[in-house]
Amino acid sequence: GNSVTQMEGPVTLSEEAFLTINCTYTATGYPSLFWYVQYPGEGLQLLLKATKADDKGSNKGFEATYRKETTSFHLEKGSVQVSDSAVYFCALSAQNSGGSNYKLTFGKGTLLTVNP
Amino acid sequence: GAVVSQHPSWVICKSGTSVKIECRSLDFQATTMFWYRQFPKQSLMLMATSNEGSKATYEQGVEKDKFLINHASLTLSTLTVTSAHPEDSSFYICSARDRNILLEQYFGPGTRLTVT
Numbered sequence: 125g126n127s128v129t130q131m132e133g134p135v136t137l138s139e140e141a142f143l144t145i146n147c148t149y150t151a152t153g154y155p156s157l158f159w160y161v162q163y164p165g166e167g168l169q170l171l172l173k174a175t176k177a178d179d180k181g182s183n184k185g186f187e188a189t190y191r192k193e194t195t196s197f198h199l200e201k202g203s204v205q206v207s208d209s210a211v212y213f214c215a216l217s218a219q220n221s222g223g224s225n226y227k228l229t230f231g232k233g234t235l236l237t238v239n240p
Numbered sequence: 241g242a243v244v245s246q247h248p249s250w251v252i253c254k255s256g257t258s259v260k261i262e263c264r265s266l267d268f269q270a271t272t273m274f275w276y277r278q279f280p281k282q283s284l285m286l287m288a289t290s291n292e293g294s295k296a297t298y299e300q301g302v303e304k305d306k307f308l309i310n311h312a313s314l315t316l317s318t319l320t321v322t323s324a325h326p327e328d329s330s331f332y333i334c335s336a337r338d339r340n341i342l343l344e345q346y347f348g349p350g351t352r353l354t355v356t
Binding site: 169175228 | 246274281282283284286289333335337343344345346347348349350352
């Protein structure tokens with residue numbers, strides 16, 4: 125089956141530090157890959173996505189590249205801000221065995237805290 | 241665009257009562273909606289997938305008689321927690337998929353259910 129493994133948190137950084145959150149996946153076929161962000165008490169927001177190998181998703185200074193050879197989709201940001209403090213989820217979307225639905229499979233989430 | 245709302249945002253109910261949570265797609269038609277449950281500091285667990293006009297498909301281990309899902313229109317799905325118990329207390333999140341964009345899900349803000 126499909127699975128997503130992301131680095132365990134929590135991650136605590138100082139403002140302007142470099143961020144990397146590792147994510148690797150296992151999937152049959154050719155999944156699409158996503159990073160979602162969840163701020164305290166809120167639902168999930170799509171941060172970025174990539175739909176095929178070597179695609180780079182980017183948004184709000186965050187980037188992730190779909191690496192098929194290493195089955196990875198690591199999230200990076202060059203200079204984090206206090207407002208980036210949130211939980212980050214890596215996810216993949218692939219057709220289920222019946223081919224009629226695309227289900228999201230989530231990693232366990234990584235809590236990021238950025239201190240001023 | 242692609243806004244999903246949930247109502248209520250939080251609810252407190254007594255043990256043994258039932259509570260209904262609504263999920264609406266505000267500016268698109270959602271042929272498929274998903275219901276997730278999230279425990280504190282954990283990832284999202286898919287409970288069920290509902291397609292408009294048909295019965296929901298429940299994930300393994302989810303009691304379909306306890307968590308009733310109705311997807312009566314292209315913009316509304318409801319989750320009813322029947323005979324709620326304190327262990328049902330959780331954060332419930334819905335997502336909706338645009339009929340024209342199969343790979344992405346748009347998430348609602350979540351509903352915090354507390355059963356006393």
